[in-house]
Amino acid sequence: MYRYDEFDHAFVNERVAEFRDQVARRLSGELTEEQFRPLRLRNGLYLQLHAYMLRIAIPYGQLSPRQLRQLAMIGRRWDRGYGHFTTRQNLQFNWIKLVDVPDVLAALAEVEMHCIQTSGNCVRNVTSDPYAAAANDELEDPRVWCEILRQWSTLHPEFNWLPRKFKIAVSGAAEDRAATAFHDIGLRLVRGPNGENGFRVLVGGGMGRTPYVGQVIREFLPKEHLLSYVDSILRVYNLHGRRDNIYKARIKILVNAMGIDKFREEVEADWNATNKAAIDLPEDELRRIASYFAPPELPEQAPRDEALAARRESDPRFANWYRNNVLPHRVPGYASVVVSLKEPGRTPGDASSDAMDFVADLAERFGHNEVRVNYTQNLVLPHAALADVPAIYDALAGAGLATGNNELLGDMICCPGLDYCNLANARSIPIAKEIAKKFEDPERQTEIGKIRVNMSGCINACGHHHSGNIGILGVDKKGTELYQITLGGSPKDDASVGKIIGPGFRAENVPEAIDTIVDTYVENRREGENFLDTWRRVGPAPFKEALYGAR
Amino acid sequence: MVLVDLGTGALVAEPEEPATVLEPSADHDALATAAGGNAGPVAILFPTFADGRGFSLARILRDRLGFAGEIRAVGSLIPDQSQFLLRSGFDTAEIADRDAAETWRKTLSLIGRSYQPSARNPLPLRWNASSEAAVELGRALAATDDLIERIKLTAEHIEGRVAFSTSAGLEDQVILQAIAKSGVVKAGADFDIFTLDTGRLFPEVLETIELSELRYRIRIRLVSPDAREVEELVSRDGVFGFRQSIDNRKSCCEIRKVRPLNRALEGAQGWIAGLRREQSQARADVPMAEWDAERGLIKINPLADWSDERLNDYIDANGVVVNPLHAQGFVSIGCAPCTRAIEPGEDPRAGRWWWESEDRKECGLHVAGSETSAESVAQGEKAA
Numbered sequence: 054m055y056r057y058d059e060f061d062h063a064f065v066n067e068r069v070a071e072f073r074d075q076v077a078r079r080l081s082g083e084l085t086e087e088q089f090r091p092l093r094l095r096n097g098l099y100l101q102l103h104a105y106m107l108r109i110a111i112p113y114g115q116l117s118p119r120q121l122r123q124l125a126m127i128g129r130r131w132d133r134g135y136g137h138f139t140t141r142q143n144l145q146f147n148w149i150k151l152v153d154v155p156d157v158l159a160a161l162a163e164v165e166m167h168c169i170q171t172s173g174n175c176v177r178n179v180t181s182d183p184y185a186a187a188a189n190d191e192l193e194d195p196r197v198w199c200e201i202l203r204q205w206s207t208l209h210p211e212f213n214w215l216p217r218k219f220k221i222a223v224s225g226a227a228e229d230r231a232a233t234a235f236h237d238i239g240l241r242l243v244r245g246p247n248g249e250n251g252f253r254v255l256v257g258g259g260m261g262r263t264p265y266v267g268q269v270i271r272e273f274l275p276k277e278h279l280l281s282y283v284d285s286i287l288r289v290y291n292l293h294g295r296r297d298n299i300y301k302a303r304i305k306i307l308v309n310a311m312g313i314d315k316f317r318e319e320v321e322a323d324w325n326a327t328n329k330a331a332i333d334l335p336e337d338e339l340r341r342i343a344s345y346f347a348p349p350e351l352p353e354q355a356p357r358d359e360a361l362a363a364r365r366e367s368d369p370r371f372a373n374w375y376r377n378n379v380l381p382h383r384v385p386g387y388a389s390v391v392v393s394l395k396e397p398g399r400t401p402g403d404a405s406s407d408a409m410d411f412v413a414d415l416a417e418r419f420g421h422n423e424v425r426v427n428y429t430q431n432l433v434l435p436h437a438a439l440a441d442v443p444a445i446y447d448a449l450a451g452a453g454l455a456t457g458n459n460e461l462l463g464d465m466i467c468c469p470g471l472d473y474c475n476l477a478n479a480r481s482i483p484i485a486k487e488i489a490k491k492f493e494d495p496e497r498q499t500e501i502g503k504i505r506v507n508m509s510g511c512i513n514a515c516g517h518h519h520s521g522n523i524g525i526l527g528v529d530k531k532g533t534e535l536y537q538i539t540l541g542g543s544p545k546d547d548a549s550v551g552k553i554i555g556p557g558f559r560a561e562n563v564p565e566a567i568d569t570i571v572d573t574y575v576e577n578r579r580e581g582e583n584f585l586d587t588w589r590r591v592g593p594a595p596f597k598e599a600l601y602g603a604r
Numbered sequence: 605m606v607l608v609d610l611g612t613g614a615l616v617a618e619p620e621e622p623a624t625v626l627e628p629s630a631d632h633d634a635l636a637t638a639a640g641g642n643a644g645p646v647a648i649l650f651p652t653f654a655d656g657r658g659f660s661l662a663r664i665l666r667d668r669l670g671f672a673g674e675i676r677a678v679g680s681l682i683p684d685q686s687q688f689l690l691r692s693g694f695d696t697a698e699i700a701d702r703d704a705a706e707t708w709r710k711t712l713s714l715i716g717r718s719y720q721p722s723a724r725n726p727l728p729l730r731w732n733a734s735s736e737a738a739v740e741l742g743r744a745l746a747a748t749d750d751l752i753e754r755i756k757l758t759a760e761h762i763e764g765r766v767a768f769s770t771s772a773g774l775e776d777q778v779i780l781q782a783i784a785k786s787g788v789v790k791a792g793a794d795f796d797i798f799t800l801d802t803g804r805l806f807p808e809v810l811e812t813i814e815l816s817e818l819r820y821r822i823r824i825r826l827v828s829p830d831a832r833e834v835e836e837l838v839s840r841d842g843v844f845g846f847r848q849s850i851d852n853r854k855s856c857c858e859i860r861k862v863r864p865l866n867r868a869l870e871g872a873q874g875w876i877a878g879l880r881r882e883q884s885q886a887r888a889d890v891p892m893a894e895w896d897a898e899r900g901l902i903k904i905n906p907l908a909d910w911s912d913e914r915l916n917d918y919i920d921a922n923g924v925v926v927n928p929l930h931a932q933g934f935v936s937i938g939c940a941p942c943t944r945a946i947e948p949g950e951d952p953r954a955g956r957w958w959w960e961s962e963d964r965k966e967c968g969l970h971v972a973g974s975e976t977s978a979e980s981v982a983q984g985e986k987a988a
Contacts, residue, residue, distance in 0.1 A: 058737070063717060064715070064717045070714060075684065078707070083707070088682050174654070174656075205719060207719050210663075210689075210718070210720065211660055212659075214653075215656060291657060292657055292661075296657075331721050332720075337896075344764065344870075344873070
């Protein structure tokens with residue numbers, strides 16, 4: 054993985070010193086809260102409902118055991134012994150004190166981590182495929198490009214005061230596991246006309262109160278021009294994005310107001326006027342960064358493990374977990390293992406400091422020192438030998454981390470909601486827990502198969518409800534929490550925004566409604582169909598009928 | 605009005621009136637007019653400090669329109685934006701509160717590093733860092749005369765894999781002995797020692813490698829050329845086709861040596877070689893450490909400043925394993941068909957491709973092209 058050199062180390066330390074100075078100026082009153090706010094946000098510090106919340110970037114979702122242990126230490130020492138993995142490969146601590154923040158940042162800098170630009174109207178943490186360099190459908194490692202973008206966007210002189218926040222995701226595989234179509238810029242590595250790799254560039258995707266699927270601004274961009282092209286997109290946005298209304302300030306609004314063709318014309322004109330050589334990364338620098346991402350040397354393993362096969366025969370719980378949480382690896386004899394943070398009754402995405410230490414140990418013993426964070430709020434051991442999988446399972450099961458529901462109904466994405474967030478209108482975590490209980494039976498989940506259920510506690514859509522096959526949105530209607538249900542969303546290649554199926558439900562009725570929707574799907578589906586296939590074939594009528602017919 | 609000079613953090617004593625004040629919504633024509641006038645400072649208005657359009661305007665004035673005069677930021681700004689202003693091309697910022705001048709001055713120096721190119725440093729500091737690391741290592745190496753110390757310094761300075769390509773020549777045998785004796789490999793340093801097995805090596809070279817492995821208890825990998833490429837080359841040019849023309853000879857070197865070398869160096873952070881300044885005219889300026897931009901690594905020549913005498917004394921004093929061919933008049937030893945013994949007094953590389961002219965007789969492994977040598981980077985820094 055990427056390692057800081059002296060330059061990177063010195064840089065993050067300078068940034069910590071700068072923030073220490075800013076905190077001191079705020080505490081002395083030299084900075085007003087209005088002036089301090091954008092500065093603290095650019096260091097990941099939010100003022101939440103009960104306390105400050107600190108959001109830590111996990112660039113492209115990659116962690117070393119050492120980093121994970123440091124996060125565990127920070128949780129114990131300065132928070133309440135746990136953290137929350139978010140839907141954008143960040144980790145949030147919810148009970149941090151302002152005076153402690155510079156020390157926390159210094160502790161992060163020690164292990165090559167930071168909170169720079171995890172909030173504020175600037176380019177945020179660049180996210181990616183959690184199975185990068187392990188998946189068997191990968192064209193090129195996207196992390197290299199994420200790191201290049203991370204460096205380029207860090208304290209960019211021109212683009213640090215944008216109209217609104219800006220999110221970029223990169224995917225290098227056949228399957229989009231980074232929800233690129235729901236980002237301000239989505240980058241897909243694709244094979245070009247002459248057999249060389251480049252990017253298909255999407256722009257203007259996003260969730261929030263006005264969800265859009267990103268549109269193609271360029272079918273094929275030669276890789277070497279990534280930075281200059283992104284630079285031009287951001288310049289057009291910085292100059293023309295709306296600044297009069299916070300709800301209309303994202304690039305998706307600009308792209309849709311101008312139309313993709315006009316927007317493309319502006320970007321291409323700016324790009325043609327750009328001295329690209331001054332912005333694009335030199336070949337040797339690209340090579341230097343790429344060299345850090347060489348995959349680990351995996352000793353040769355038998356492609357089939359007899360003990361593992363026997364265990365799958367004899368232990369149904371193991372077999373169920375294996376079927377859902379163990380994914381194929383590009384190297385025979387290896388697999389990627391999903392460490393579930395979705396045990397029924399627990400807050401999705403939460404991990405205790407003990408759990409973090411535990412996973413760090415596992416990564417050292419079995420995982421070639423790598424841990425990944427999925428935007429679906431689970432952890433992943435990307436490189437595990439098949440022969441070690443039973444031992445990994447036994448260890449995880451003992452720690453409550455072996456729920457075998459990856460990509461199934463129980464694998465809900467969920468924001469912190471009204472319990473923590475001062476933007477939220479409704480609770481989300483307790484509802485998610487109730488739904489998880491309703492579908493606790495693993496056999497039922499297996500029968501339902503892969504399905505994405507996402508829930509947000511407010512219109513800002515941190516829980517990605519728009520891209521859920523089933524989406525749940527908490528709203529506040531005259532003082533009561535009401536939950537709107539959308540159907541037919543998808544974060545993958547067939548990306549789409551879910552449609553509201555009808556009037557909202559009261560909290561206590563949500564699990565029953567989800568049950569009804571799922572039953573309707575199972576009754577209607579044909580052999581080989583997933584939820585989206587069925588939904589697109591039969592339309593909303595049977596679902597409406599089942600949900601509201603009796604009324 | 606108080607005006608801060610963003611370059612120094614000092615206050616400007618007698619500010620000029622701006623010739624133009626640009627609104628943040630200024631279009632291209634307004635910018636071009638302002639840039640063309642050149643009658644005095646161009647001011648760019650920030651209605652609120654969170655409105656970042658002015659940063660793009662300054663950038664366009666500087667980079668696209670070539671405006672060289674003063675660009676001034678006016679309106680609502682906070683000191684913490686000073687570095688963003690400076691790097692976007694602003695020279696000065698107007699501040700309302702004289703008391704804040706000290707904070708402006710301080711914030712300018714809090715962060716001294718940047719990842720991007722900008723109006724102030726067209727080549728980002730980040731990209732220079734690798735060359736600087738090479739300069740630093742070069743200085744450290746030059747500061748000691750002890751070869752084993754130089755090997756240890758290399759292991760300390762370079763984080764990743766260090767490749768050592770040995771031809772089993774005198775220099776490389778000395779370096780091999782020093783690596784073994786320094787203990788860096790046992791201490792955990794990632795050294796990859798290999799030789800390029802071109803398929804045309806002297807048997808004596810292989811004997812020397814075998815003997816060295818036994819003596820120094822160190823594995824030397826043999827890196828082979830791509831078999832298909834060799835087959836195609838030989839069927840096109842013939843078994844000794846390299847004698848027909850320099851182009852043929854170069855493609856032979858390319859396929860048997862350069863490409864295998866590049867494969868072996870893939871991902872390495874350092875590359876140790878045995879180049880010495882005394883070896884030939886082409887090598888007279890070889891630096892101790894240099895940033896190889898083509899390959900993205902630091903190239904180290906720990907013997908760059910050694911004389912022939914020093915080399916021979918070291919070999920004698922340490923009983924270094926040497927190739928028996930040296931005793932028969934061979935000095936610089938490459939592939940068997942392209943190497944002959946030389947007479948006393950001849951140039952040491954006179955025995956390589958002896959039918960070609962002297963000045964650029966390199967196989968392509970050690971050609972200085974786009975690399976910036978440590979010395980020239982250091983000079984460039986001084987000049988800047």
